[in-house]
Amino acid sequence: MSLALGVLAASTLRMKCLWAPYVCVFAGAALAHFDLWHLAVLKLGGRSSSPADRRLLVNFVRHLLLLAALGWLYAANNEGIREVSNWTNILL
Secondary structure, eight states: OHHHHHHHHHHHHHHHHHHHHHHHHHHHHHHHOHHHHHHHHHHTTOOOSSHHHHHHHHHHHHHHHHHHHHHHHHHHHHHHHHHHHHHHHHHO
C-alpha cells in the first residue's frame, strides 16, 4: 500500500512541477489576447459603433476584471495570513 501511495505522490509532484508552468503561460497568453476579450464582450452584449470605441470598451472590461481578481486574491491571502498568525499565537 505504501508503495502505491509513493508512486502516486511522485507522479502528482512530477505533474505539478512539469505541468503548472505550461498552464501559467497559456493563462497569461489568454489574459493578454485582445480577440478573446473582444469575443467575450460581444457575447455579453457590448455593442458599439466604431472600432476605437470597441477597443476602449474591451480594454476597460479587461482591466476592470483583472483588478477585481487581484483585489480578491489580496483579500484571500490577507485572510489566510491572519488565520496562520492567530493559530501560531494560540500555540505559543
